[in-house]
Amino acid sequence: MSEDFKPKIIYFMCSWCGTGGSETASAHHLYYPENVIPFRVNCTGAISPLHLLRAFVEGADGIVISGCHPGDCHYNDGNFRARRRVASIKSILDSLGLGADRVWFRYVAHGEGKRFADTAAEFNEHIKNLGPNPLKERKET
Amino acid sequence: MKGTTLPVEKDLNQTLIDFLKKGLESGGFDAVLLPSRVPSGDSFAYLLIKNPSLLEEATPLPPVMPVQGAKAVSSLTQYGKTNQKILAAMRPCEIRAATELSKLKQAELENILFLSLDCPGALPLSDYLENPREKDKVFQEALENRKTESMRPVCQVCREFSTTTGDLHVGRWGAEKGRVFLISSSEQGKKIQETMGNQGDQSVDSWESKVKELKEQRLQERAQFHEDLKTKAGGPDKLLEFFNQCINCHNCMRACPVCYCRQCYFDSEAFDLPVDDFLKRAKKKGSLRLPTDTLLFQLGRMSHMVHSCVSCGTCEDACPMDIPVAQLFSLVADQTQKLFQYSPGRNREEPLPFSVYKEEEFHEVETPYRKTYSKGEGKNA
Amino acid sequence: MPKVLKLSQGVQEGTKELLRFLLSEEKVKGIVTLKERSPQQGMGYSLITNPQELPNTRPLYPLMPSNAGKILSHLTLKGPSPQPLAVVAKPCEIRAFIELAKRAQGGVENILLISQTCPGVFPLQMSVNGGLKEKLSSYWKSAQKNEVFSEIRSTCKGCVDFIPQNADIVVSVAGSKDSEKECEIFLNTSKGESFVEGIKGSKAAEKEITNKQTQELLDKRKEGRKKMFDQVEAEKPEIEGLVQIFGRCIGCHGCSHVCPICYCDLCFFDSQQNEHLPQTFERYLDLRGGLRLPPDTVFYHLGRLMHTSISCVGCGMCSDVCPVDIPVSSIFTKVGEAVQKKFQYTPGKDIEEPVPSGTYKEEEFKEIGEQS
Numbered sequence A: 001m002s003e004d005f006k007p008k009i010i011y012f013m014c015s016w017c018g019t020g021g022s023e024t025a026s027a028h029h030l031y032y033p034e035n036v037i038p039f040r041v042n043c044t045g046a047i048s049p050l051h052l053l054r055a056f057v058e059g060a061d062g063i064v065i066s067g068c069h070p071g072d073c074h075y076n077d078g079n080f081r082a083r084r085r086v087a088s089i090k091s092i093l094d095s096l097g098l099g100a101d102r103v104w105f106r107y108v109a110h111g112e113g114k115r116f117a118d119t120a121a122e123f124n125e126h127i128k129n130l131g132p133n134p135l136k137e138r139k140e141t
Numbered sequence B: 001m002k003g004t005t006l007p008v009e010k011d012l013n014q015t016l017i018d019f020l021k022k023g024l025e026s027g028g029f030d031a032v033l034l035p036s037r038v039p040s041g042d043s044f045a046y047l048l049i050k051n052p053s054l055l056e057e058a059t060p061l062p063p064v065m066p067v068q069g070a071k072a073v074s075s076l077t078q079y080g081k082t083n084q085k086i087l088a089a090m091r092p093c094e095i096r097a098a099t100e101l102s103k104l105k106q107a108e109l110e111n112i113l114f115l116s117l118d119c120p121g122a123l124p125l126s127d128y129l130e131n132p133r134e135k136d137k138v139f140q141e142a143l144e145n146r147k148t149e150s151m152r153p154v155c156q157v158c159r160e161f162s163t164t165t166g167d168l169h170v171g172r173w174g175a176e177k178g179r180v181f182l183i184s185s186s187e188q189g190k191k192i193q194e195t196m197g198n199q200g201d202q203s204v205d206s207w208e209s210k211v212k213e214l215k216e217q218r219l220q221e222r223a224q225f226h227e228d229l230k231t232k233a234g235g236p237d238k239l240l241e242f243f244n245q246c247i248n249c250h251n252c253m254r255a256c257p258v259c260y261c262r263q264c265y266f267d268s269e270a271f272d273l274p275v276d277d278f279l280k281r282a283k284k285k286g287s288l289r290l291p292t293d294t295l296l297f298q299l300g301r302m303s304h305m306v307h308s309c310v311s312c313g314t315c316e317d318a319c320p321m322d323i324p325v326a327q328l329f330s331l332v333a334d335q336t337q338k339l340f341q342y343s344p345g346r347n348r349e350e351p352l353p354f355s356v357y358k359e360e361e362f363h364e365v366e367t368p369y370r371k372t373y374s375k376g377e378g379k380n381a
Numbered sequence C: 001m002p003k004v005l006k007l008s009q010g011v012q013e014g015t016k017e018l019l020r021f022l023l024s025e026e027k028v029k030g031i032v033t034l035k036e037r038s039p040q041q042g043m044g045y046s047l048i049t050n051p052q053e054l055p056n057t058r059p060l061y062p063l064m065p066s067n068a069g070k071i072l073s074h075l076t077l078k079g080p081s082p083q084p085l086a087v088v089a090k091p092c093e094i095r096a097f098i099e100l101a102k103r104a105q106g107g108v109e110n111i112l113l114i115s116q117t118c119p120g121v122f123p124l125q126m127s128v129n130g131g132l133k134e135k136l137s138s139y140w141k142s143a144q145k146n147e148v149f150s151e152i153r154s155t156c157k158g159c160v161d162f163i164p165q166n167a168d169i170v171v172s173v174a175g176s177k178d179s180e181k182e183c184e185i186f187l188n189t190s191k192g193e194s195f196v197e198g199i200k201g202s203k204a205a206e207k208e209i210t211n212k213q214t215q216e217l218l219d220k221r222k223e224g225r226k227k228m229f230d231q232v233e234a235e236k237p238e239i240e241g242l243v244q245i246f247g248r249c250i251g252c253h254g255c256s257h258v259c260p261i262c263y264c265d266l267c268f269f270d271s272q273q274n275e276h277l278p279q280t281f282e283r284y285l286d287l288r289g290g291l292r293l294p295p296d297t298v299f300y301h302l303g304r305l306m307h308t309s310i311s312c313v314g315c316g317m318c319s320d321v322c323p324v325d326i327p328v329s330s331i332f333t334k335v336g337e338a339v340q341k342k343f344q345y346t347p348g349k350d351i352e353e354p355v356p357s358g359t360y361k362e363e364e365f366k367e368i369g370e371q372s
């Protein structure tokens, strides 16, 4: 793997805990890689599979989705619904050999700044190991 | 399950027509929805028939499936139930699609009864149209010899060929020569048999055991088929090659029974962008495929209806570029439906996977936090 | 009379050289043209911005996977291109684009229209089953000899508008005897002239695009057109005949989706207005004893005829995309010709000429029902 591969990572976070986590991280001066691009949504339950797929086909190397912990979702069950969608998308990607492990789902609470920064850094490492998403290089999508 | 038997004298179509006529006349149901030859004689369309004499021209088991029957049911009942009792004679995948549409609120099945049958498969539509008369014979022979190799690829590995999700089912397997079973697969079905004066309580064990045996064999063949397809079309390059000739006509989507949206997202304003956006996208790779977003459409369609795909093959029949879309969709659908322990059309009461959730499930998609980064304080080196 | 530019390559290479010039000299920012897709054969339009992609382009390839007019309309729907673009497309595609621009579905501003004297395209089916590639060399030979190649689209066989009227630049293909050695390019407009300023090649004297050869081809095409219309006539395209012809239609509406003139985002015939209560069907059932479901098959085609015939450019997309091989475009071209004659209107001829009023109304046949 080339050393200077800087993956493009889209980090979907809900505007409550997910975003809260990133705010706590910055309050504590915890850094996360700048190639991780935060993308705020109201609730993870509001992420449509098409958002994920579009990011995936249009050139993200990896996608993380972070919402509130079980029981904490501000819309009751958005995170559980999101988990089902993620399971479905991962299954589609997997059955077509498109790299289901380029999509992560992890809960992060408002106060968990470190968990947020760690997730970003860890996922960045993980994608660096996987290399670029082959779809993003292809011209005929 | 219990049933009766019907004689097959001329051919299965005639047996079914006679039965349907008798049902109409004895008041078992008020009207029949079934395929019938079109005026030019070279294809079939669904007719809703009340007048028994119109049944003579009908073909309850046509050699092809040009229009998915669920579409006919939905166009009739999308705004509510019918007042009359209508018996819809269809292939199992059409009935299963209709069930999915009822869950999606696109059909109201309260007064619709279904007559299914041990499906021999359907011929590829384009093959059929090349020479309808000749192909009628091919189908008839295949039906009699119980051979599937001339049928559409998805039919050859269909695991739901004998699925009885309706009210009455015509069983060909395990029946004595010259007869078929007429099985009551619901209370309503039983009632119809009674109204018609049929002895509906005979054993259909020989049908059940034969179907079970065949189904096991089919399941294996299906798994192998999907395995092979995955090798052929899996991975970015092969997948793009698979859709290389796709012209974005979206016939597949509009022919698909479970893609019901009046206006598909992929045909919507969301894709009307300023020229500069297209140029920007083109500049990234030096060239941009037009129309855009071919793969995104396919993946997006999958993500919308993968739980409800009944592997009926209609999308493939409608593709002018002969892309085996249904095969790919059935591969993805099988794997995903298995994950959700969901089988489309199996049961009207079973909720759609995205309409429910449990707290304790799918933990495997949650990537565990291993705290490996605790030393570095999450700092980016 | 247009000026003529001669390049010393064959037409294929010459046209590519023209594109290379336009893109590398930054006369245009992007080019819409046919391109052979990797990893395997497969042809389609692409928007090319990098000259390195040009070797894979096939600007004159005899195939129409989509009508480029429709693609251009989609590109410029939100406003004309702020930067110069070029497009290489067949004459009927250019005409379709002009029709769309007239209806505020796109803008021709800043777009350099490049076209050709068109020998016709192959049916899409032939690119699917691989038969096309084998036929290519005889196709090119027949184009040089002014012939109507036996396996092109049936609408092409009867197309009499194979000389582009509106293009800025016209590559001489049909009837160009020496097309494997030289590339003759007509600069049809001053815009066309200014874009090729500085290209290496010889400027010949002015010359008409039409000549003895094109006239010969026109005569053959007229014959083909008559044959095509006679075939439609034989089917008696009154209501009864239409029920026959469109009887096997599966209602996929692919024909409207690929038709450049059918531009509505949501077609009237896919809209709610065209759905009915179960009781409406039941009443009809009681009356007639039987009805077809989904309904309105012939109604849909009649409606589409009303909406498109004034502007149908006879491109043949609708026939090619039909999964049940209904000769949609033969019927549409025939009706189109009749309507266009009546209004003395040629679609795509003149961008200033308005679409005759009264030929296009959105909601005019709500009341006409047809259910069998």
Ligand code: SF4
Pocket: B255, B256, B257, B258, B259, B308, B309, B310, B311, B312, B313, B314, B315, B316, B325, B326, B329, B330
């Ligand atoms: S995707 Fe294809 S196979 Fe699946 S339900 Fe739709 S038409 Fe049938």
Ligand code: SF4
Pocket: B253, B258, B259, B260, B261, B263, B264, B265, B266, B300, B301, B302, B304, B305
């Ligand atoms: S692709 Fe999706 S949005 Fe479009 S019709 Fe199918 S399910 Fe609906």
Ligand code: SF4
Pocket: B245, B246, B247, B248, B249, B250, B251, B252, B253, B315, B318, B319, B320, B321, B322, B323, B325
């Ligand atoms: S029908 Fe075939 S060509 Fe048309 S969009 Fe679907 S896969 Fe592509």
Ligand code: SF4
Pocket: C248, C249, C250, C251, C252, C253, C254, C255, C256, C318, C321, C322, C323, C324, C325, C326, C328
């Ligand atoms: S493409 Fe063919 S089948 Fe589809 S709507 Fe048009 S005529 Fe009917």
Ligand code: SF4
Pocket: C255, C258, C259, C260, C261, C262, C308, C311, C312, C313, C314, C315, C316, C317, C318, C319, C328, C329, C332, C333
């Ligand atoms: S109706 Fe058919 S032939 Fe006429 S412009 Fe539309 S697609 Fe082309």
Ligand code: FES
Pocket: A014, A015, A016, A017, A018, A042, A043, A044, A045, A066, A067, A068, A072, A073, A074, A075, A076, A077, A078, A079
């Ligand atoms: S609000 Fe955070 S996941 Fe729903």
